Amino acid sequence: MAILRAILTAATGGHAPARVPVAAVRPLPVFHIETGGCEGCAMELAALDGAAYGLAATGIAFVTTPRLAEVLLVTGPLTRVMAPVLEAAWHAMPEPRALVAVGACAIDGGPFSENYAVLGGLEGRAPIDLAIAGCPPSPAAILSGLVGLLGG
Amino acid sequence: MRNGANGAAAALIRRGEAEAGTWRFRLDEDGWRGLVDALRDDPLPFVGLWSDGRDVHALFLDGGAHPLVASVAPETGRYLGLSSVRPAASLPERCLHDLWGIAAMDARDVRPWLDHGVWTSTWPLGARPGPVSWPPDPPEFRPVPAVARAGGMVQGIGPADGLPQAPGHLRLGLAGGGIAGAEWRLGYAHRGLVARLCGMEPAAAARLAGRAAAGASVAHQAALCRAIEAATDTAIGADAVRCRVILAEIERIATHLHDLSRIGRAAGASALAACCERLREETLHLCGRMFGHRMLMDLVVPGGMLEGDVATIGAVAGQVAGRGDDMLREIRRHLAWPGLAGRVRGCGTLTEAMARALGVGGVVGRASAREDDVRRLEPGYRREWLDSGVRGDGDVAARIDQRLAEIGGSCRMLAAARRDWVPDGAPRSAVRERAGEGIGCAEGPRGAVWYWVRVADGAVQAAFPRDPALAHVAALEHVLDGADPEDADLIVRSFGLSAAAADL
Incomplete structure (x- = not known):
């Protein structure tokens, strides 16, 4: 994950050193939380995790507890009720860890901007390591974004 | 025709004052009470219940073909609920109260549903949104007597279980090898669609509805x-x-x-x-x-x-x-x-x-x-x-x-x-x-x-x-x-x- 951070910093920081080849010795564990939203991104993630895309072969695996995860993948606008849930999941994760926002809602609220029940997107609220745009982004777009995390 | 009361409730609604075409009628308090009474024996299917901030509206589907809305003005923030005669109306009644602050009398369940106490106000769509007390009250679940009696456990699943789905919490009472009582707690994904639709141009509203x-x-x-x-x-x-x-x-x-x-x-x-x-x-x-x-x-x-x-x-x-x-x-x-x-x-x-x-x-x-x-x-x-x-x-x-x-x-x-x-x-x-x-x-x-x-x-x-x-x-x-x-x-x-x- 230190390598992951380095690559992310390189990708977002403007410097572009040679990519470090990484051999995936075990799959990168990803924990997904939907924090509101229409479930469209979640359905595309379900498609990605299904038979139509060979996710296991890419070196990425979804896990069902944040305690085993290195990546927290968020979809949907952050509702006020889900904010403490998201926070708890983040703090349950071992370090180093990365925060990935998938879809317009998770990034900046998309069609569900701040109101009495919704806080909006993660942008400006938490340091996002990777943002995958789209409403919803296709499984292929999500996959190519996540594969970038592996440095492959 | 399964019983003689068929059509009585729909006729009662139509006896009200027509406000929109031939499908929405205003009832006074007595008329609404009569409708609730009639629904006890009449199979008229219930579809939905909501408010526009002023009145309470209930949608029925007459004869499986004609939408029929009954409207009533709440008296001092209350109306006679439908859940005693239409169990399907129970959750809509709870939503209506959380959003508009209009309470159903004689309701099967008056606990909050959508509102977990962390919104910026109570009754956000009502005429007079109220303040929020901090910290929020802990959720009140139905008691599970079988678990208390026979010994067992209560299992909670969600709202973040790592599965690709919207957040929700399912509480299962487990006793004697079976499920003894199941209860949902939702509201985690409430985004205020009604509030957002109000004021929108038709095309923008349709785009938003596509993301409901x-x-x-x-x-x-x-x-x-x-x-x-x-x-x-x-x-x-x-x-x-x-x-x-x-x-x-x-x-x-x-x-x-x-x-x-x-x-x-x-x-x-x-x-x-x-x-x-x-x-x-x-x-x-x-x-x-x-x-x-x-x-x-x-x-x-x-x-x-x-x-x-x-x-x-x-x-x-x-x-x-x-x-x-x-x-x-x-x-x-x-x-x-x-x-x-x-x-x-x-x-x-x-x-x-x-x-x-x-x-x-x-x-x-x-x-x-x-x-x-x-x-x-x-x-x-x-x-x-x-x-x-x-x-x-x-x-x-x-x-x-x-x-x-x-x-x-x-x-x-x-x-x-x-x-x-x-x-x-x-x-x-x-x-x-x-x-x-x-x-x-x-x-x-x-x-x-x-x-x-x-x-x-x-x-x-x-x-x-x-x-x-x-x-x-x-x-x-x-x-x-x-x-x-x-x-x-x-x-x-x-x-x-x-x-x-x-x-x-």
Whole structure:
């Protein structure tokens, strides 16, 4: 994950050193939380995790507890009720860890901007390591974004 | 006719003061009380309950064909609730109180539902939103006497379980090897759709409605557009009618495949799941390539369809319909997997009477022998197209079988809709600048979606969406009670419950 951070910093920081080849010795564990939203991104993630895309072969695996995860993948606008849930999941994760926002809602609220029940997107609220745009982004777009995390 | 009271409640509503066309009537307090009394013996189906900030409105479906709304002005913030005579109205009553602060008297349950105490105000849509107390009250769950008596445990699942779905919390009491009491706690995905729709222009409102529930995007778009068109007296062209039918049926196929794959995963039938996932991806990929949107969002607009799409939509319909027979043959081959039949038969049974009492329609209702399909009311459908029938067993096996039959039905509809279609080249007409009130419906993949709107000055002034998911919540609590804990996930999947659609 230190390598992951380095690559992310390189990708977002403007410097572009040679990519470090990484051999995936075990799959990168990803924990997904939907924090509101229409479930469209979640359905595309379900498609990605299904038979139509060979996710296991890419070196990425979804896990069902944040305690085993290195990546927290968020979809949907952050509702006020889900904010403490998201926070708890983040703090349950071992370090180093990365925060990935998938879809317009998770990034900046998309069609569900701040109101009495919704806080909006993660942008400006938490340091996002990777943002995958789209409403919803296709499984292929999500996959190519996540594969970038592996440095492959 | 099952009893002599048939039609009495509808007649009572119609005796009120007509406020919108021949479908919404205002009752005074006595009239409303009389209606609640009449509903005790009258089978008039309840559909939805909401407020516009001033009045309380209840939607019924008279004779399965005529939407009928009864309105009453609450006295000192209260009205006589419907849940004592219509259990299906219980969750809508709780939503109404949380959003508008109007309380139902004589209600079965008065606990908060959507509001967890962390909003910026209480009753955010009401005339006088209230302050919030901090810290919020802890949730109050129904007691589980069996667990207290026999010793056992209470298991809570969610709202963040790592599965690709909207957040929700399911609380199961486990005693004596079975589930003793099941209760949902939702509201985590509430985004304030009603508040957002108010003030929006019709086109923007339709775009937002397309994101109410991704599994029923076309249904939400179409139902809202029909309500807006009814409100503004806008007629749409034959092409637009046909296109909406085609998109709705493609969506039904895709969402049924999604739900079948989730059922397969929960049942351990991974080959069935994989088959459905591949077939769904085929359909979605085609839609993405041809329409630029895999989940068919942003395609239906008030007044018709987005321009220039008519020929493409016909071509996609032909392609999906052409795959139908192969698709079904493949799924049925995996369904024959020997472990599956024993697992799903007799599992999670919802009787017709319960489905009726809890207002469960859609594919789940039809798997419980309820003939409930609002496609009969939608323009562009022919009655002979609706040939997939109903199943009587009401178990998980019936819900799987019903979905398969409907995928076949949808493919036949796509083929028929395409066969005798000569595009007239005018898919879109302008929405008329007219103030009014309208109601619209669409049979989504998981049940009937309804929208009520009030339009004035070219914008939506008040609106209400009704999604079938809320009825699934109540029905699941009933069905899960007494079930094998091992089957809980499978039963939930077989309903296709979407917490995102229940919370809105």
